[in-house]
Amino acid sequence: PTPSINNKYDFEIASARCRKYVLRATQYFKLFNVKNIVLAMTGDMINSDRRLSELLNMATNRSQATVLAVDIMSHVIMELNKEFNVSVTCVSGNESRVNQIHETDEIMATDNYDWTIFNFLEHIFKGAKGVEFMRGAARENIVSCNGQNVLVLHGESIPKSGVERRVQQIIGKWNNKGISIDFVIFGHLHSARVGDTYARSSSLVGTNSYSDDNLQLISRASQNIHIFHSDKSRDSIKIDLQDTAGIEGYNIDKSLAAYNAKSAGKNKKVTVIHKVVV
Numbered sequence: 001p002t003p004s005i006n007n008k009y010d011f012e013i014a015s016a017r018c019r020k021y022v023l024r025a026t027q028y029f030k031l032f033n034v035k036n037i038v039l040a041m042t043g044d045m046i047n048s049d050r051r052l053s054e055l056l057n058m059a060t061n062r063s064q065a066t067v068l069a070v071d072i073m074s075h076v077i078m079e080l081n082k083e084f085n086v087s088v089t090c091v092s093g094n095e096s097r098v099n100q101i102h103e104t105d106e107i108m109a110t111d112n113y114d115w116t117i118f119n120f121l122e123h124i125f126k127g128a129k130g131v132e133f134m135r136g137a138a139r140e141n142i143v144s145c146n147g148q149n150v151l152v153l154h155g156e157s158i159p160k161s162g163v164e165r166r167v168q169q170i171i172g173k174w175n176n177k178g179i180s181i182d183f184v185i186f187g188h189l190h191s192a193r194v195g196d197t198y199a200r201s202s203s204l205v206g207t208n209s210y211s212d213d214n215l216q217l218i219s220r221a222s223q224n225i226h227i228f229h230s231d232k233s234r235d236s237i238k239i240d241l242q243d244t245a246g247i248e249g250y251n252i253d254k255s256l257a258a259y260n261a262k263s264a265g266k267n268k269k270v271t272v273i274h275k276v277v278v
Helices: 011-031 052-056 062-081 113-124 163-176 209-214
Strands: 036-041 085-090 131-133 140-145 148-153 183-186 198-200 222-228 234-240
Touching: 011 062, 011 222, 011 234, 036 062, 036 113, 036 140, 036 148, 062 085, 062 113, 085 113, 085 140, 113 131, 148 163, 148 222, 163 183, 163 198, 183 222
Parallel strands: 036 085, 085 131, 148 183, 183 198
Antiparallel strands: 140 148, 222 234
């Protein structure tokens, strides 16, 4: 996603922030003797390219970005799986849609780079011990965490203000279907927020030009973890990822991550294949 003037972001930074998240989360999980974790991907893992500002600031095209995202996330899952059983679930974000129009229909919601990343990861870890991929709806998924029903969604239907009211409406919708929801997690806005019945994660990116200028949000790169206890209590913790000094990121294919693919060729050595002398 397009960074703001106060924030730098590229795939190497993304890799380092993911590594920091895994290392810090592991410390908390071990503290509470956690054995099983759910990795919930709440969407927008790939940015939109509909706006001119997005096109001008793209680190690479979205197809190559998808491959890089799969690469980074596979490292995340492998490192977590060294200590824990990992279940992975995914919902589609609005910025990651393939088409220009964002549809709510299930078929259109899966025409999405988030869904592609999830499927590639599932293929990579097919048969891996201690790794499970939980397929569900592309828009909203419910996972059970230590006896508590957690609703996972992207969050574009939840406004910046009036969050509690909208979350209560969503919980009421599911209650009407006979399913009790204990907690709701989502993302979408580049700003972390933790409530009694919900938690919104910020972005791995941190602030960008849209959240900074259009939404007027001051934010930092971060992600949340949630620990669900057997007594039905839960702890939500925001892990700050803005600064990655001293963190060694995962190895990624730097040829795919060359900043701004449109001009990357200018940095390559030019070879003359035919020379005419007049």
